[in-house]
Amino acid sequence: MTKIHIHGGDVYRNPGILDFSANCNPYGMPKGVKEAVIQALEKAECYPDVSCDALRKALAEEEEVPEERIICGNGAADLIFGLVLARKPKKALLPAPTFAEYEQALSSVGCEIVYVPLSEEKGFVPQENFIDRITEDIDMVFFCNPNNPTGILADRSYVEKLLQRCKRSDAFLVLDECFIDFIENSEAYTMKAYLETYTNFFLLKAFTKKYAMAGIRLGYGFCSDNQTLENMQAVMQPWNVSVLAQEAGIAALKEKEYVKETLSKIKAEKEWLLEKLRKLELFCYPSKANYIFFKGPLHLKENCLKQGIAIRDCSNYPNLEKGFYRIAVRKREENERLTEALEYILNGEKRK
Known part of the structure; x- marks a missing residue:
């Protein structure tokens, strides 16, 4: 089998x-979500609500976005593919590195892809040259904020420039905010407030990371262009969000205390983990998400596997080479096990 999904x-x-x-919440799926999934089994003999009405209503209240602007999918990837299929761009612009599914979706419709490399010397921070590359021949632009795998966060003024440039060039911006809830003061960075002003953009989110629901598959997006939403619904599979996923999503949105408590713990654990990694002389980039992006020895992934630990080798991302890695922030005892393994591996490297 061809290894497309890496x-x-x-x-x-x-x-x-x-x-x-x-990079999922290490404290696991909330108890209320698990209970909702079990209870939803009683309704699983029926087809799901094709419009996800109850879920979209709950999302509208939580996100303060009109219900008619919301579309749900079988994970964020389902919406990425649906959006690309609905709009069929001929030429798209991506920063490099960034999330791999954008490229795969664009390639599926024969779209030409232009990459703008993010400079390692400038800490992979997006620069004005990315905005400048949005010309009239570009149909679609993808931008992940904070970016995956680097965790680098662009401020609102930069993303607003992106929106303005896309509007002038008649390009459609896909803004991925799947990790934005992990950053402090996320309301100062999200672009939800710009939905009504700009019809040329789609804002992508998911339940996957925040609620540890990767296996349930539930994503959602916002767009003020009704035609785009209608076209997406026309090309996406009906009943793509299961009864179980819809009930899980509704239940997850009620888990306020879980979110507050676990995000606070993740923040503390990230600071602890960063300190340990720096003591090991590993260069860490200033990720604002719930993961750490760093440079290390070339065979670190393989050596970690020998210790029973999986880390993300990022060398398959465009514009990254061997030696770049990403690790999730997990619970203290797990983070301790990782740092002990890294210390053992790195000390072995020094002895060679």
Whole structure:
């Protein structure tokens, strides 16, 4: 089988592994969500609500976005593919590195892809040259904020310039905010407030990371262009969001205390983990998400696997080479196990 889907989180070919390669909430799915999934089994003999009405209503209240601007999908990737298929861009612009699914979706419709490399010397921070490259021949632009895998966060003024340039060039901006809830003061960075002003953009989010619901598959997006939403619904599969996923999403949005408590713990654990990694003389980039992007020895992934730990080798991302890695922030005892393994590996490297 061709290896198209290269991602973290492959626990199926690595049973029993301690997984730092996938960036989900380490405190697990909320109890209320698990209970909702079990209760939803009673309704699983019926087709799901094709419009996800109850879920979209709950999302509208939570996100303060009109219900008619919301579309749900079988994970964020489902919406990425649906959006690309609906609009069929001929030429698209991507920063490099960034999330791999954008490229795969664009390639599926024969779209030409232009990459703007993010400079390692400038810490992979997006520069004005990315905005300048949005010319009239560009149909679609993807931008992930904070970016995956680097965790670098662009401020609102930069993203607003992106929106303005896309509007002038008649390009459609896809803004991925799947990790934005992990940053402090996320309301100062999200672009939800710009939905009504700009019809040329789609804002992407998901339940996957924040609620540890990767296996349930539930994503959602906002767009003020009704035609784009209608075209997406026309090309996406009906009943793509299961009864179980819809009920899980509704239940997750009620988990206010879980979110507050676990995000606070993740923040503290990230600071602890960063300190340990720096003591090991590993260069860490200033990620604002729930993961750390760093440089290390060339065979660190393989050596970690020997210690029963999976980390994300980022060398398959465009504009990254061997030696770039990403690790999720997990619970203290797991983070301790990782740092002990890294210390053992790195000390071995020094002895060579």
